[in-house]
Amino acid sequence: MQRRAPLEGVRVADFTWVVAGPVATRILADQGAEVIKIERKIEGADALGPRRTGLQGDINRSKRSVAINMATAQGVELARRLVAKSDIVIDNFSARVMKQWGMDYESLTRVKSDIICISMSGFGHSGPRANYVSYGPTLQALAGFTLMMASRRGEPAGYGYSYADMAGGYSGALAALFALWHRKKTGRGQFIDLSQFESLAAVIGPALLDSSVNERSQSPQATSMPEGPAAPHGVYRCRSLAEDDDRWLALSVRTHSEWRAFVNAIGSPAWAVEPKFASLFLRMRNRTELDAHVERWTRAHDAVKAMELLQRHGVAAGLVANGADLCARNPQLEARGFWMPVTLPDGSALRVTGVPFRLSDAPLPKARCTPDVGDDNDYVLGEVLGLTRGERDALAAAGAIWQ
Amino acid sequence: MSALAGLRVLDLTDRRAALCGKLFADMGADVILVEPPDGADSRRIGPFLDDRPHRDRSLFFWNYNLNKRSLTLDLSHERGIELLRSLAGSADVVIESFAPGYMERVGLGWADLHRLNPSLVLCSISPFGQSGPWRDYKADDLVLTALGGMIYVNGFPEEAPVRPLGLQAYHSGAYYGAIATMCALLARERDGVGQWVDVSILEATASAVEHVAPSYMSDGVVQQRRGSLHWTRYFRVGRCRDGYVMHCTLGDWTSLVEWVAGDGAAQELTGPQWEEVTYRKERAERLFDILDQWVRPYFRDELLARAQALRIPYASVQAPEELLDDEQLLSRRFFFEVEHPELGRKLRYPGAPYMFSATAGKVYRRPPLLGEHTGEILRDELGLSPDELAALSVQGVI
Structure with a gap:
């Protein structure tokens, strides 16, 4: 046919x-x-x-x-x-x-x-x-x-x-x-x-329902984790690429196995095995400190290499792509034409x-x-x-x- | 009659693609959400009703599953797969968002389903698509918005990029999934056979960014973050006494300048060269700095009422909850009440963005409780007896 x-x-x-x-x-x-x-x-x-x-x-x-x-x-x-x-x-x-x-x-x-x-x-x-x-x-x-x-x-x-x-x-x-x-x-x-x-x-249904049903005002903080709690979670600054210091990695760690994979991937530093980061509950509670540790690591790494390393360990991570990353340096989009x-x-x-x-x-x-x-x-x-x-x-x- | 009356959709998705099935359900298709016995993952995501986490109290789940029916089925159980195959035999569409390869491994791959029901359309929605070096990469909405170019250009230059409000990578994937599925269904009506639809959320995200790729592809320009200045340079946020407004320098320039000058705040803007749109574009930063000074003493609503009267397209920078009282949305009945008999309450839901003149008959069904329709679906569609249902329940299949 x-x-x-x-x-x-x-x-x-x-x-x-x-x-x-x-x-x-x-x-x-x-x-x-x-x-x-x-x-x-x-x-x-x-x-x-x-x-x-x-x-x-x-x-x-x-x-x-x-x-x-x-x-x-x-x-x-x-x-x-x-x-x-x-x-x-x-x-x-x-x-x-x-x-x-x-x-x-x-x-x-x-x-x-x-x-x-x-x-x-x-x-x-x-x-x-x-x-x-x-x-x-x-x-x-x-x-x-x-x-x-x-x-x-x-x-x-x-x-x-x-x-x-x-x-x-x-x-x-x-x-x-x-x-x-x-x-x-x-x-x-x-x-x-x-x-x-x-x-x-x-396309902002959950926020509208939260306001209509729970009568809550929305705030940028409250809407920043629309997919439920995760820690570490967010965009973290990475090492410069040549002259470009605007390099970032997006990262989301939710489950216990993802956390273990993340810790393994970054070489199990001492801070990562402290009890205060041992569960999602504790990581959420101690987020400011956690984020500072994570960003110290990302700042020492190239965004693409950090993404590839974390992904090899099964961690959801991706560079914050600029126009060149998206259009000229994305092997996935190239492979799929x-x-x-x-x-x-x-x-x-x-x-x-x-x-x-x-x-x-x-x-x-x-x-x-x-x-x-x-x-x-x-x-x-x-x-x-x-x-x-x-x-x-x-x-x-x-x-x-x-x- | 609703637009999709008679269309049967099996929805095997998790939170990543939950919106796709809802787009069909809102148009009158019979969408059966197939959940694991302990519930879809989105039932564990907040916000929750009265902030009390419970699988039948998730507003997140409710938003994406309004108008669907719920069937619990354990797909790690052989009998669960068999039941699903039976249902797929008479369905028009199966939507799934498992990790690529999972469906094949459990005997629900495209080859299996196509043999079982040649007119079926299988829509697979995955973060990166069913092929390519990143096929098995892990991602959530944040990671996909990052990789798809959706966030690098949002926010202030020296600060971190800002993610969208809402799960817009997932939503883009879901809309394109629905578009692709409708294309496959229309082709089926003509050619007689179904197809496999492979949706990449990464690609859908990249398709939902306006200027980043065209600027790079055509001009080699890497677009940057510019605070609230829109890339076209005609819009920026300004601060009033009691809130924010969106400046807009398209529209009737003469009226705007007369007004600003009348307030004694126009500075050099009365010069004739500013009447030229491209001149305003080139000097956008200076222009908006002057307009920022001008709006500062105004109350937001006072400013906007006058702008509207002069047909100057300024807009209020609103909080989402302000939409609940928005006269335009109320006038068009965008929100509607859904009765939750199990709670003895009526809750107000956002609706669909389009009104169809010939198919006004929306049948709204509140989001299903976990497994609410398991019995009726297996009995009515597959003819299972009460004893058989009881046995499946004891085995933990349903």
Whole structure:
């Protein structure tokens, strides 16, 4: 049997932009869906950064792009014709935008009765903040991440990036797949109202339950061991690597056998066999002293070598990877072929984020370089919508498309 | 009808992947949590109800196991494996998070299960995946966030990296596990056969970091920690009189500067060059230092109310518990009450981040007590008699 990608034959009309929406459609594109970005062509530098490389290149690879001007009636009509030939319509605008274009779910069911529409707005389509503008960092601040992710001095730091967009992205892709399943079973499409804010609230459940049930305020200390007590546990500074003194090891020791393995691995120093560290209870009680001992050891060791030594003894340890460790020095990701190569138009090679799972009976995902805005006009307008060259020229002259 | 009505999932996972099955259960699948006779490991993880540790009082367990049924089965016992194989014969999905190789050793490997039920999808979620030199490495969520690049860039430059709130390596693995499983199920509807899904939590974690890999891969830049300054340089935390706010310099610059200038705090920001977004980006540290001085005398809610009125996307830096009273979440009924008859209490749970128009019928079942559904599952699904159930119980299999 010829193996085919799971989503081959599924077409997605993709109105998303910035990050969260494109992450969702990246996941669908990697599994074989034909994702067509409907985009504006803006002269001059793109505020989102370079198009084919960096973050935008990473999250928009393997998609197609058609340049349609949604500010014109003819542009909207073209988009509706594309919807008629699509399975899924997805956007991450605030609630009012698609409606203004007449592209809301109700209207689109008249174009295609079993269409699946997914809106990934910041706050959802209902409620007092339905039309608020939001960004990943503002959502993370609202959802409790920024305050709880504090330095040891208690200063809020939060994420250095927008996890909100990644969580919104994987939630959006999953919702699309649930809806495809439902359509396969019932023949019916539907509208999915996803809130990126709620995508964050949905991944801090234990803290929210603790507050709602035990009526407790959360603090950075209280949320620092979400997987239960462990000691030693945390990140410990390691020896410098050449000029780089920002090297750290993450370490977690829970069970008695893990503690014994840890003590063995570091050569059974005298402090480690003292009675005050003999049980998890005592190690938790004497954590400050324990951490000082552990960090004295890690400071004398290279983070990678310490990780390998501890792992040989069965201890959960891993270096705190920076960009180079992650992308250029991770033998596990290399061995599994995680990073995917794409070829840029100038012939140079770039590696992009891969797919975090393998399917035993599907072809390995391959990535295509991110298209520039309108690169696939010929394919989308010509092959998919069947417009002649003359019709397209007329639409361009009328300002409905950019060629 | 719920979106996944009729789908049967056997959930053999521990805490590392417990969220995956819940994503299916929340959409109406029948998810059977298969626990060892002394309970899933997550029942021993806090917080606990009223801070009293007990396997039927773990809020951690409840969070991840709402809407599932519980079946106890001893998989170190031959009869336990046989019963599981029988259940797998009629299931759509098995999710597991054992150490790689364990399932094969006990006769539940992909080859065995596929022979038994060719349409079954097996989803294996492990820290590093089923292959590669780190396959047998040990890891918890902290170690995976570290290795996956999720924490190096969080925190202040001279201090230790800061881990996320919540188990976000596990959660990324669980979401990608559910995504992969749905892909395999959709392919099964077309091709007629199931597949083995191999999810690496390390890879899922690396996929859930925004800028670290693209910056390195495209520009050779190793991104650093910058305190609360977001890598795009448009956001930083500022301190008010009674709390923190998230500054945002995207949005309507003119309104913001007029306001700041009206308070006599604008310094050089009234210059026309600051209207340029990229100019603001390049001078972000100076810009936020000025804005920090400006917000200091304000009360947080007073500042945010005015920002909202001007459509300036500032946000409150809230504590998680503030979400319980958040008017947006309340309006959308994000939280819902679950009755716990065994406690005589109703508890308030967080919900799912999406509303499906055609499949509103959520059937919510409180998290199961240990082994609560063992009898009904073995009786109804496998036709075991009361005597047989009693014998299994005496043998310690269930």
